[in-house]
Amino acid sequence: MTDRTLLCGRELAVWRGERCLFEQLHFELGPEQLAVLVGANGSGKTTLLRILAGLGLPTAGSATWKGTSIAELAGEERAEIAYRGHHDALKRDMTVVENLAFHSALWGQEQAFEDVLEELKLDHVAHMRARYLSAGQRRRAAMAMLKLQGAKLWLLDEPTTNLDGEGRALLVEWTHRHIAGGGLAVIATHQPDEFAMRGALVIDLS
Amino acid sequence: MSAFQAVLLRDLRVAFRRWSELAHPLIFFVIVVTLFPLALSPTSSQLREVGVGVLWVATLLSSLLALDGLFRADADDGSLEQMLLSPAPMTITVLAKVTAHALVTLLPLICLVPVSAYTFNIPLAALPTLAVALLLAAPTLSVLVALGAALTVGLRRGGSIVGLLVLPLTAPLLIFGTRATDLSVNGEPTTAPLLFLGALAALAVSLGPLAIAAAVKVGIE
Numbered sequence: 149m150t151d152r153t154l155l156c157g158r159e160l161a162v163w164r165g166e167r168c169l170f171e172q173l174h175f176e177l178g179p180e181q182l183a184v185l186v187g188a189n190g191s192g193k194t195t196l197l198r199i200l201a202g203l204g205l206p207t208a209g210s211a212t213w214k215g216t217s218i219a220e221l222a223g224e225e226r227a228e229i230a231y232r233g234h235h236d237a238l239k240r241d242m243t244v245v246e247n248l249a250f251h252s253a254l255w256g257q258e259q260a261f262e263d264v265l266e267e268l269k270l271d272h273v274a275h276m277r278a279r280y281l282s283a284g285q286r287r288r289a290a291m292a293m294l295k296l297q298g299a300k301l302w303l304l305d306e307p308t309t310n311l312d313g314e315g316r317a318l319l320v321e322w323t324h325r326h327i328a329g330g331g332l333a334v335i336a337t338h339q340p341d342e343f344a345m346r347g348a349l350v351i352d353l354s
Numbered sequence: 355m356s357a358f359q360a361v362l363l364r365d366l367r368v369a370f371r372r373w374s375e376l377a378h379p380l381i382f383f384v385i386v387v388t389l390f391p392l393a394l395s396p397t398s399s400q401l402r403e404v405g406v407g408v409l410w411v412a413t414l415l416s417s418l419l420a421l422d423g424l425f426r427a428d429a430d431d432g433s434l435e436q437m438l439l440s441p442a443p444m445t446i447t448v449l450a451k452v453t454a455h456a457l458v459t460l461l462p463l464i465c466l467v468p469v470s471a472y473t474f475n476i477p478l479a480a481l482p483t484l485a486v487a488l489l490l491a492a493p494t495l496s497v498l499v500a501l502g503a504a505l506t507v508g509l510r511r512g513g514s515i516v517g518l519l520v521l522p523l524t525a526p527l528l529i530f531g532t533r534a535t536d537l538s539v540n541g542e543p544t545t546a547p548l549l550f551l552g553a554l555a556a557l558a559v560s561l562g563p564l565a566i567a568a569a570v571k572v573g574i575e
Contacts, residue, residue, distance in 0.1 A: 203435060204575050227441040235432025239364070241371040246364075253360035254440040293436075 152178035155200065155301060155332060160209035162195050169195060170353050173209070177334070177349065182327050184343055185336040187353030193336035194233070196353070197303045200334060201231035213301070227255055230299035232307060236290040240279035244270060244289050247278060251293045264292045268318070283310040291319060302326060302333040308342065316342065357442030358450045365454035368427075375423070376458055380466055383416040387470045398475045405474030406484075406535045409467055413488065414524050417495055418517050420459040424451065424503040425570060434507075434574060444567035448500070449559075452566070456496040464488045476539060483538035483548075490551035491527045497562030498523050504569035526554060 153176040161171035169192035177183055185193050198204040199211050202218045211218045213229065221229070238247050248261050265271045268288045273281060278289065287310045294302065302323070308316045320343055323333055327345065335343055340350060369376060390408045391401060428434035428451075437447045467488055468481045476484070502516035509515065534547035 201439060203438065222443075223441050226439065229439070231435070231439055233432055233435065235430075235435070237432040237436045239368055239431065239433060241368050242364070246367070250360055250364045251436070254357055254437065254442055256357070256441060 154178055154214055155334070156212045156215075157196075157200070158210050158212075160196070160199070160206045160211060162192055162199070163207045171208070173351070173353075175349065175351055177332050179330045179332060180327055181332055181347065181349060182323070182343065182345055183332075183334045183349040183351055184340045185334060185351050185353065186338070186340050191353040193353060194305055196351075197231065197233070197305050197334065197336055201229060201303050202226070203231070227297075228300040229303065230294055230297045230301065231303040231305075232290055232294050233305045234309075236278075236286045237293065238278040238281075238286055238289055241277060243275050243277055244281070244292075245274045247289065248292055248296060252296055255297055257296065257298070259296065261292060261296055264295050268292055268315075284312055284315060287311050288315055291315075291322070295322065300331055302331065302335075304333065304335045306336055306338070308337065308339070357440070358446050361437070361442075361447050361450035362454050365451055366458065369454065369458040375420075376462070379416040379419045379459055380462055382419050383412050383463060383466060384470070386412040386415065387473075391474075402475045402539070405471065405476050406532050406539065409471055409474065409484075410528050410531050410535070413463060413467060414495070414521065414528065416463055417460060417499055418520060420455070421499045421503045421516060421520075424455050424500055425507045425573075426503070429507050429574065434570065438571060438574060444570065445563040448504075448566045448570065449563045452496050452500045452563070455500065456492055460492045460496060464492060476535075479541070480535060480538040483544050484535045487531045487534040487544075487548060487551060490548060490555055491531050493555040494527055494551075494558040495524065497558040497566070500566050501562065501569060504566045504573060507570060507573035508575075527551070530554075 155177040157173055157175045160173040162169040175183065185196065187193050195204060199206050200218060202221060205219060213221060214225065216225065242250070244265070245261070252259065262271070265274050268291060270285065270288055270292065273285060278286060281289065307319055311319065323335070323343060324345055327333060337343065387408060390404065394400060394404065425434060428437070438444060464485065468485055471481055471484055472478070498520050502520040505519065506516050530547040530550045534544045534551070537544045537547065
C-alpha cells in the first residue's frame with residue numbers, strides 16, 4: 149500500500165450461497181485515479197460498489213477508505229463517499245428542486261443549484277414533480293445530486309443508462325474534471341471506452 | 355437545516371401530496387367501530403361496557419394499516435440508501451421518519467377516537483383521560499410499528515408478517531390504555547396506568563430509534 153492510497157480493497161471475496169462472484173480481489177486507488185469496473189451481467193459489479201459504499205459486507209477480505217474499514221465510517225469521512233446506484237433516489241411526489249434541497253440538507257450543505265440545473269438542461273423542469281420527468285431527466289437529476297454532494301470518491305453504477313449522447317458527454321466531462329481536481333472514481337460500466345483516460349485502472353470481474 | 359428537520363419536512367410533504375392514502379386507516383377505524391354495535395345488541399349499557407375495548411383494539415389495528423409505506427417507499431426509490439450513506443446519524447433520520455409518520459397517521463386517528471367514544475355512550479367526563487392515554491400510547495405504538503416495518507423492509511410483501519410481529523407487542527398499551535379509560539369511566543383516579551403508558555413511551559422513544567436504525571441497515575443489505 150503506497151502513501152497515496154485512499155481506497156483499498158484486499159482479498160475481497162463475495163459468495164452467494166454456493167456460487168462465488170469473485171475472490172482474491174486486490175486494488176488500490178489514490179487521488180486523481182479512475183477505476184473502471186467491467187464484467188458480464190451478474191458478475192458482481194453492483195455488489196462490489198455497494199461494499200465500497202458501505203451498504204454491504206464482503207464474505208472475506210476488507211475494504212478500507214483512508215485506512216478505516218468502510219462499514220465503520222461515520223460523519224465527515226462518510227460524507228466523502230458518494231454512491232449512485234440504479235435507483236435515482238428521487239421522491240416522485242416532490243419537485244426536482246425540492247429533491248435537491250432535501251439531498252443537500254441531508255449532507256449538511258447549503259448551496260445554490262441553479263447553475264447545475266442549467267448545465268444539465270433541467271432548469272425548465274426544476275419545479276415539476278419528479279414523476280413527470282423522463283427516465284433520462286431523472287438520471288440527470290441524480291447527476292445533479294452527485295455533483296452537489298461534492299464527495300471525494302464517486303461510486304457510480306452504470307451511470308450512463310438512459311442518458312442521451314449529450315448527457316453522457318457531460319457526465320464523462322464531469323468525471324474527468326473530478327479526477328483532475330484530485331478526486332477518485334470507481335465506475336461500473338459496459339462501455340469502458342467511454343470514460344477512458346490515462347492511468348485508469350480496469351477491474352475485470354469476469 | 356438540520357437533518358432531523360429536513361427528513362421530517364420531506365416526509366410530511368410527501369404524505370400530504372398523497373393525502374388520499376392518509377384517509378385509509380381513518381376509514382378502516384370508522385368501519386370497525388361501526389360493525390361492533392351491529393354485531394352486538396345495541397343497548398346503551400352494553401355498548402358502554404365493550405366500547406372502551408373496541409376503541410382501543412380498533413386504534414391498534416388501524417395504525418397497522420398505514421405502516422407499509424414507512425420505509426418501503428424509500429427503499430424502492432433508493433432514497434433510503436442515500437439516507438444510510440449520508441453523514442446524518444441513522445437514528446436521527448429514523449426518529450424524524452417515525453415522528454412524521456405518527457403526525458400524519460396516529461394524530462388524526464387520536465382525534466377521531468373521542469368522537470367515536472361518544473357514539474358508544476362513554477361519558478364525556480372520561481374523554482380527556484381517553485385522549486391523554488392515546489397520546490401517551492402513540493409514541494410507543496409508532497416505534498413498534500416502525501420496528502416491524504424496518505424488519506420487513508427487505509421482504510417483498512411484509513404487510514401481513516408485520517401484523518403478526520407487532521400486534522402481540524402492543525398488549526401492554528392495550529392493558530394500561532383500557533384500564534385508564536375504564537377507571538375514568540367509573541370516576542376513579544387514573545394516574546397509575548397513565549404513568550405506565552408514559553414510562554413505556556420514554557423507553558420506546560429513547561431505545562426504539564437505535565433498534566429501528568439497526569433493522570433498516572440489515573434490511574437494506
